[in-house]
Structure formats: structure tokens, C-alpha cells
Amino acid sequence: MHRKTPLKIIGSNAERTRLHNRKVVLGHLRSHGKLGRAELARLTGLSTQAMSNIIAELESEALILAGERQTKGRGLPAVQYTLNPAGAVALGVEVRPNAILCALVNFLGDTLYTKRIHIESSEPAVVLPTVKAACDEALSSIGKNAPPVLGAGIVMPGPFGRVGLTGAGKAELVGWDDKDPQVLFEDVLQVPVRVENDATAAAIAEQTTGSATDLQSFCFVYFGTGLGLGVISNGEILRGAFGNAGELGHVVVERGGRLCSCGNRGCLETYTSRMAASEFLQKRGKSAESQKDLSDLLAVNDPDLDEWICEAADPLAQAIGTLENLFDPEAVILGGAMPPELLERLIAKLNLIDATVSVRADRTLPRVVRGASGWMTAALGAAALIIHDTYIPSISKVA
Amino acid sequence: MHRKTPLKIIGSNAERTRLHNRKVVLGHLRSHGKLGRAELARLTGLSTQAMSNIIAELESEALILAGERQTKGRGLPAVQYTLNPAGAVALGVEVRPNAILCALVNFLGDTLYTKRIHIESSEPAVVLPTVKAACDEALSSIGKNAPPVLGAGIVMPGPFGRVGLTGAGKAELVGWDDKDPQVLFEDVLQVPVRVENDATAAAIAEQTTGSATDLQSFCFVYFGTGLGLGVISNGEILRGAFGNAGELGHVVVERGGRLCSCGNRGCLETYTSRMAASEFLQKRGKSAESQKDLSDLLAVNDPDLDEWICEAADPLAQAIGTLENLFDPEAVILGGAMPPELLERLIAKLNLIDATVSVRADRTLPRVVRGASGWMTAALGAAALIIHDTYIPSISKVA
């Protein structure tokens, strides 16, 4: 994941075809809710017979459930199939310098279990066993005859690899520099593991269970320690050559602006981020370290906080314009570790640029939307990523 | 292409598998130059027998050529196969308000023929027959028993659809607003047609025959009428939800900066673009309408042009930093309708930001590279896009 892998393009055979088709079917069931065999056959371009076989297999594995027959005009009513929420589970873990957040989700991405564990050290020797124990506990929480575990998603602070940008990142996690987390975690957990950054995971969470369930292309602005960005473009996750795409916090919005910890001036993060907010409020003698603090200030309509919001809105609006022009998304979503009401106010104050490719006559969605995120977003997103992998084939898209 | 199509994910069967595998083989032959059957089998994860069959088919269609056996250690030396340059051709067309550029390329993307045709009007009624005639002439230029025509790539100015941003775009092409160019051109030309914007086409040209042949992820900054951006990320073209991704010209680099034709202030295009250069030089009483003018000024080391370059470099450097942080590319390439020497000087003057995810210890390439582009880049890129489609499966990538 850190390293550039010269992506290997492989051929297909009957077996891989079957795997692909299974994913395609699960994907359609997810996005449509419920469907009959014949309709699935039409959607996928496969024969009804092939669909029958695939459905039979998925049903025997309890990944899908047969529902009532449903009448739609003439003809034999089709048996409606749906994803079985209890058909499988996935683990999600967020590793922070001082804590591990662990989540378990069902086959729809719904939360089954969450837990936060404080850690004294972020070395692999501490983190790995703690994560293992947390995952075991999460799995045992759902009782004895548990459904299959599809895998575990791990969220770690980026950027990956030794890059110029180290202000706030993996540097905070000691002892991981020359390790490959994917291998380490797979070793310990004994399930397939995927490692992603927080913003991407949050974006996937948003697409799986949040406010982007119908979107194929969107940008997710993630308020974490810094300011991250997860981009989904035409259904695909944008990672970049080294897995470091989406470093929104250090996009310059004001030439020669405020000095940032990265050494540059005018990074968006210095204006619009949790850090920026807490620094601003600290100067006014107020504490805003936690989300709770911010919520409290918000509740009493604190004028200083309002002032910060106004100040933060302009740089953000400019950055959103940039995202729109560069990525042409269906919408930009704001989420992460900020009180929802604060995000709402921030959105309300946004003075968006009028001339971007996203200003279109036929828009149905607002250009900027608040994400449906909570404090566990990244860990839940990591788990959702695993679910996501089971119904997104890396294959044959036709417009 | 303008409209958002809720991308349809389809299943696979034996036939589609074969098509996919053919593409995979062609893709590997393209990137490796020459390969034997056994090695191809290993690369693709297919059996040698399957590879033999695929190779036989491709050879019978003259898409590939058998070369000498080549000894590599023990064992029977493998017959080396290469793409047959003369195995197929593709058309590329750039439609501008006052001209049509037509190109024909061979199966490797090498130029076989180019032509520029002046047009009085850019209405469909004029453009379509002109393009048809130009393509016919291009094809007849290569003689009687011509290889199969894979298709035609068409480059038209974006943005697509009616968007807020109409400063310089399709608006210039009259009578196309409510038409679907893809359908119109396919009707007239009777070959598969793809429509793209200039920057994306140029990026593909760069990847096919230019300086990005080894790159899987890069950003191509295209100096055209305005300033465009083509993004290839992990081998895939980034289009955005409505095909308008990459509108780099209207990314704001200076808050409250120069007034742009789009109505905003501080767009990159107002500092760094052909238009910006010619306006700057006009104020100094010099004409720089054409590339030739610029080349001439450059040849005599014109101080005003030098001054413009210095002035243009800073905003561009900032934008490049943004691209690096958002897309995490292997490199940023500068190209398009600018004299190569000017691009070189511009690159030399760039004061790149030190803290982006692209600043890495293990870099081998420079962060910014000059593209190997000429005046036909977009049309050639359009043709290259068709070639590209024949060896890039939209399928199964494994890291």
C-alpha cells in the first residue's frame, strides 16, 4: 500500500468469472434493495439460468435471503431476494497514537459493536496484540454461531512512506516506519486485511450507510486530526500512486498565508480544521479540545466560535471550488470529528464559488452536504471497506 | 458522456472473458515490448495452453507478430511476440471553433497522417461532413489494403453540459448544446467513437507515445485555449461524474486575485496560460498570439517574456502542489500548445512547495516533467485513446 506496485493486470477464467458474477449480483442487490432473478439477469446481462445458479449458491451460503413473490403486472411474480444482514460480518479498526477504536459491522455495514481502548504506546508490539484482543472480543460479542468474517479494515494515519509532509501523520505512530501494516495485521488476525487512511474509510462509510448511498462520485472532506479527503470517482476509490491521494489539509488556499506545521504558508488546515478552531478559541481563553467542548460552545451560541466559523468558511469554500473543478463530483460531503451542528453552520456560511463545473442547471443535490458521521466513522468505514470489496468487482464497467 | 450514466455493472461469461484476456495480453505486450507465450501466461495468471490459443488468434488477425526465438538460460527458447504496428489503425479528430485537426495513428499510436482543415462554422452540419471527408482521406492515404480501423476519438472543448463555467468552452461550438456528439459521429463515421476533452486526450497521447509510457498515475497539465488537466490514476482515466473533471484553469490560486472571464478572481488561468501570456505581452506592445510568436520571442531571449515566465511560475507551482497533494501522482507533466523551450524555462523557474506527499526519499523521476507534445497532441491523443481501449480492460486489477 505504501509502495508503488506496478499494477498487475491478470486474465480471467471460469473460476474468476464466477467470483466476479457473484460480486456483481451482490452489488445490484445492495443498490436496489430487492430484486428477482429475471431482473437481475437483465441488469447484469447474464442469462436467467446463470442467475438461478448464482442465486442458489449465494442463498446456500446465507449471503442472501429469499423473500415473498412480488406481483408486477402480468406473469409469474418474481421471488424477491435481498442481502442477508446477518450473512457475514467485517471488522474495522482505527489505530490512533493513544487509542484503538474497534468496530464490527454486519453485511449491510450496520454497526453491531464498537469499543475504544486506550493505549500507552503505539508501537506494533503493543498495538497488534491489543487489536487482536479487541477483535476477538468484538466477534465473541455476537454469540456462538457467528457468520463468516469477511476481513478487517485498518485505518492508520497517512501519509504512507517517508514523504516531505510529516506534520501530522504516521510519524505519530512509532515503530511502524519500515513495517508493512497489512502483512502484520493479516498475520495476527488471520483474516484478509486492508489498510486505508481515515478519510477514504470515512468516505466508504458514507457510501455504505450514510448520505452518499446513491452517489458514484463524491468528495468526502474529513475533519480528523488534520483535514483529509476521500474521493470516490465513478465508484472507484482514488488512491494515487502511493496511497497518499487526498491530502487536502495542506492544499494552499492563501499565498503567503498562515504558517503551517508543514513549513508552508496558507494551508487550508491552518484555517479550517479542528486544530485551527481550538487554536482560535484558545486565544480567546476558551478551551475546545474535544468535540464535546465545541458542542457546548455551539449550544450557547458562543460568539467566538461563530466568528471562527465565519473565518473558516471562506478558505473552505475556495477549496471546495477546487475540488469541484478537479474532480467533478456529484457532491462534496463534509464529515468527521466535528459536531454535526457545527458542520451545518459551516455549510450555511459557505460562500461557494459560482463558476465551477459543479454549477449545473440539472442539479438535484446541494453542492455541499453534511455527512451522517459519528465518532466511530473511520473504524466503521474501515469495516465498510471490507463489505465494499465483496460487492464491487474490479471489472467490466459499461456506461 | 455529458450526462451522468448510473454506471452499469455487468456480469461476465466465456465470450467476455475471451475479450478481456485478449486485451490483457495486448496490454502486456505493449508495456513489455516483446514476450513469449510462457512468460505471458505467468504475467496474466493463465495457463500456457490458454495463452497459446489467445496468441494464435491474435496472430491470425495480424495484431501481433511472431519474432525470433530468444534464448534465456536453459530450455526451449521462447518465440517472442510483439504488437504489429501495422495491425490496426485509429482515427483522432480535434474539433475547434475554426478548424478541424485530423490524425491517423497505427497500432502503437505512431502518427501516420495529420491534417488541419479550416472551417467557417462550427455547427454540426458543417463539422460532421468535414470530419467524415477528412477521415476518409486519412484512411485512403495509407493505400488500398488498409488494416482494420479500431475507431475514432473525438476531442471537443469541455465543459460538457450546461454548467456555471462557460468562459471558454463548448459554448464556442455553436449548435452542439443539446446534441450527443458521440452518437452523431458514430452515425457519420460508422466506427466506434469516443469523445473526450483535450487535456485527457493529451494525457493519453503522452502515455502511449510520450514521456509517460511507464507511468500508471500522473497529472497532465495541458496548455490549450485555457488550462486543462488530464488525470490518469492507477491506469484509469479520471472523468468525474459528468466528464468535466480536470478544470484546472479555474482553480483559484490567489484569493481576490485577477478577474477571470468566468467571473471569479484569482483563477490559475489568468496567470499561467497562453491567454495570460499574450495579454501580458500585448501590454508591452508585443504580439504573442501564436506559438510561433512565442518561439520567436523566446529565441531572442525577450526580457518581457522572461518576466512573464517568472510571474507565471509561482501560481503554477502552487497549483502543482495542490495536484500532488490531491492526486498523489508519480509525476506532473506539462504540455500542450506551448513551445517546448518555453515549458522548459517555466519548469526551471518553478519554486515547488517542499511539503507535499510527492516529496519522497525514493523518487526517481523529477516532480515536474515536460511533455513530448506537438501541435497535434489532442488529435493524436484522441486516436491514442482508441488504441488505449483495445489493451486496457475495464477489469480485474490486482495489486
Added chain:
DNA sequence: CTTGAATGCTCAACTCAATTGAATTAAATC
């Protein structure tokens, strides 16, 4: 109320494109 068209679905036979395993050829090494 009956009958026929439309639609969902299954059965059985078939086909396509892969895989598997044995045989063949040619070079490198012993």
C-alpha cells in the same frame, strides 16, 4: 369464466474458453 399472452423460472443439452497432464522439442549443464 375461459382463454391466451406475458413473465418468472427450471430442466436438460450444449458450447465456449479455460485447465490439466502427458508428450515433444530445444537449449544449458554435467
Added chain:
DNA sequence: GATTTAATTCAATTGAGTTGAGCATTCAAG
């Protein structure tokens, strides 16, 4: 020269999808 290694082919097999006939169920027309 004999042996090992590797590329390739031949022949048989297999996995997964397709095709076409037939049955079930519903709607709609007569």
C-alpha cells in the same frame, strides 16, 4: 553424450454460462 530445464503442443476434462423447451402463475381480453 546424458540429464535437466523450459517452452510449447496435444488430447482430454472441467467450470460456468447459453440455449431452447416446458411449466407455473398472473393479467387481460373475449
